[in-house]
Amino acid sequence: MNTDQSLRNRVFNEMLVWIEGNLDKPLSLDLLANRSGYTKWYLHRILKEYTGLSLGEYCKLRRLSRSAVLLMLTQTRIVDIANELCFTSTQAFSRAFKSQFSKTPNAFRLSDTWDIRGFCGPYHNMRELMPTPQILDLKSINVVGIGYELSCKVEEETKFDFSIRESLLERKTAKSTNNIIIGLVDYVSSGDKINYRIKYTAASLISENSANTKSESIINVSGGKYAKFEYVGSSEGMKDFIYKIYTAYLPAQHIIRRKGIDVEMYQRQSKKIKKSGMISLWYFIPIL
Structure with a gap:
């Protein structure tokens, strides 16, 4: 692995770790650039290279995925999940959730199955070899x-x-x-x-x-x-x-x-x- 690729990998991993710890806050490339010392253009290019997504798209998918876990495993109120994960309203959260998981948040919570086909993991496009079951x-x-x-x-x-x-x-x-x-x-x-x-x-x-x-x-x-x-x-x-x-x-x-x-x-x-x-x-x- 060359030096440039190694640097990109390190920057990408550091960026995702920081994003994961701050999904309950408004995030922007400006904030990420100020925090990391890299330019907005460089950070946008790395995130797009690894995930195919912009920062806004990636954060939205991660927030929706975290909300799915909260719905499956806790009794956190839907309005509190929406507020905690920076959605503008419960209605906006419900629309986005249904678009991603094909069910309303309440229907998802009440289901006997874990239908996580719309889930986006924090390193979801780092194509490591997964075992075939x-x-x-x-x-x-x-x-x-x-x-x-x-x-x-x-x-x-x-x-x-x-x-x-x-x-x-x-x-x-x-x-x-x-x-x-x-x-x-x-x-x-x-x-x-x-x-x-x-x-x-x-x-x-x-x-x-x-x-x-x-x-x-x-x-x-x-x-x-x-x-x-x-x-x-x-x-x-x-x-x-x-x-x-x-x-x-x-x-x-x-x-x-x-x-x-x-x-x-x-x-x-x-x-x-x-x-x-x-x-x-x-x-x-x-x-x-």
Whole structure:
């Protein structure tokens, strides 16, 4: 990569990070230029080169996409979402939202599916190679597991790092003789105006050898169509991998997530693999 390309990449990444942190404020090329020290012309050219969009178009799509997440996972009032994300009125927000997602904000919130085909992720046109999933029809299964629940702000899942998974998975592995350990991820809308809940369960298939104690719960994982992704990499990179599936791959492939639980499937790993910090799993997302 030449020096000029490296500079453009750095400027682009810095610009998008700053935009993400300021979507609740009026933004302009003048403001961005004053903040960065680069000319308006240079910043406009880089954003257009990477995304094909002007600053105004890009910010509008990101605000609408953030509003979609707020509608799915919180009970923030629609008027407050419109105000928070700098729309001139609730009516203007509703028109723009319906144009992007083909549903009114209220209909989107009440839907049993996550139709994010109109979603624009923060790095949506950085064409990194995305894994191609298998589309499978799976039968319903019952599992027994140890659960944990935490509260997160939208798009700030810093609390939900791999250490939470690892602690529960190790406890479950110690109790189970099965070679396959299952992680269940359930994103739960709550009555909170800011936060939503993540329920994580480390589980195994119910069998005669399963240690079903009073501290564990029996959970039914519904059958149906799933997109199966494979991940091999660092534990730190797993969160980014899942984020890219939801913000880039599913929208690009026009896939609708149906009601259900995301399923992680791990095989027992050797001590050598665990020491290296690498993990290997299959990740299943329920889809229509």
